[in-house]
Amino acid sequence: KYVGNTLVQLYGTSGCLDSAIRAFDAILSRNVYSWSLLMSAYAQSRHLPGVLNVFDMSPQRDLVSWATAVSACTQEQRLDLAASIFKQMPQRNLVSWNILATAYAQCGYPHDSAATLSRMPQLSLVSWNVFLQAYAQMGDLQTAWDMFQAIPDLDAMSWTSMMSALARNGDLSKATELFDAMPSRDLVSWNCLLQANAQTGHLAAASSMFDKMPQRDTMSWNAIIHASVEQPDMSVGRDCFLSMPSRC
RNA sequence: AUUCCCGACUGUG
Numbered sequence: 001k002y003v004g005n006t007l008v009q010l011y012g013t014s015g016c017l018d019s020a021i022r023a024f025d026a027i028l029s030r031n032v033y034s035w036s037l038l039m040s041a042y043a044q045s046r047h048l049p050g051v052l053n054v055f056d057m058s059p060q061r062d063l064v065s066w067a068t069a070v071s072a073c074t075q076e077q078r079l080d081l082a083a084s085i086f087k088q089m090p091q092r093n094l095v096s097w098n099i100l101a102t103a104y105a106q107c108g109y110p111h112d113s114a115a116t117l118s119r120m121p122q123l124s125l126v127s128w129n130v131f132l133q134a135y136a137q138m139g140d141l142q143t144a145w146d147m148f149q150a151i152p153d154l155d156a157m158s159w160t161s162m163m164s165a166l167a168r169n170g171d172l173s174k175a176t177e178l179f180d181a182m183p184s185r186d187l188v189s190w191n192c193l194l195q196a197n198a199q200t201g202h203l204a205a206a207s208s209m210f211d212k213m214p215q216r217d218t219m220s221w222n223a224i225i226h227a228s229v230e231q232p233d234m235s236v237g238r239d240c241f242l243s244m245p246s247r248c
Numbered sequence: 249a250u251u252c253c254c255g256a257c258u259g260u261g
Contacts (some may be wrong), residue, residue, distance in 0.1 A: 002254040009255070036255040043256095065257040074257095098257045105258095129258045157259040164259065192260040218261055 005033050012041025017050075032060045036068055043072040052081075057123055063093055072100050079107040101130050110137040129157050136165035156182075158187045167196035192217050198227035 004027035020041035022122035027034055035058040042050035051072040058065055066089045073082035082103040089096060099122050104113035114132040117127055128151045135144040148154070148162045159182045167175040177184065179193045190213045197206040210216070210224045221244045228240045 007253045031254085033255045040255065051258045064256045069256095071256065095257050100257095102257065124257090131258095133258070155259095160259040162259090169256095186259095188260050190260085195260065217261095222261085 002033070004028075005031075005037055008037040008041060012044050014035060015045055017041055017045040017047065032062050032065065033060070035060070036062075036064050039065065039068045039072070043075070046075070048072050048076045048078065063089075063091055063096065066090075067096055067099055070096070070103065074099065074103040074106055079103055079108050079109070088190060092121055094120070094127070098124065098126050098130060101127070101134070105130060105134050105137060110134040110213055113140075125151070125155060125158070129155075129161055132158065133165075135159050136161065136168075136235065139169075140167060141169050149161060156184060156186055156189060159183075160192055163189065164192050164196075167193065172196060172200060172202070187213075187215050187220075188215060190214075191217070191223065194220060196224045197221040201227075201230065203227050 004023060005065070007023035008020050008027070009024055011017075014212045020038065023035060023156070024038045025039075026028070039051045039058075040053045042048075042054060051069060055065060055069045064087070070082050070089075073079075073085065073168070082100070084090075086096070086100050086103075097116065099115045101116045101120075102112070104116060111134075114131060115231060116133045117123065120127065125133070128147065132144050132147045135141075135147065144162065144165055148158065153159055159178065163178045163182075166172075166178060175193060175196060179189065182189060190209065194206055194209045194213070197203075197209065206224060206227050210220060213220060221240075223238050225244070232242050
């Protein structure tokens, strides 16, 4: 029933902006979802003017349309635009506020991010994760840790955020402890600790992780190749590079 | 049917 919208989404999320636009043009009866999906397609292709243009042309705008617009400004570091659009929103929900808090953090203002979150009447798990990341970004690992302990229903992002903060702070052993304690590990959590080891010269630990990983992507390969090249025997890095599949 | 249904927010990079 929503074949047209689904096509726009499919092309949009895979970065085929032109195809997404053609799919959108082919839709006979566009609804508010169609317009949002086209905005998302532009956002995925990092084309902020396109996002805002579609937003302006939309016959109807709902919370999601507004949220998509603000979020697109955020990824281009346009805090001024994000804040300006946020102020004009006719309604706001929890997600809107989460996006604003994310905007502050991503533009280098973790204190404003935390201040925003602390004024919110309700917090979701996403909010808590942004909160934790804001304190980590300020370098306040103690508060981040206290928050980590207090968050109900921690998810993979909470665990990886905390682990990443510890690793960035130079506490590789605590980061490793956290990794081992995680209820489930995904590619991002593996890559995070792999990179932490690789970037600090722990080639043995990095290699061991690399071998044990259930899946690897280009970031995993990049991390291990960089680490291999940083040590005296250059042939290790070369062999590693040559053994990398063209698609992974 | 504000409850179903196609869209928005957070982690490595």
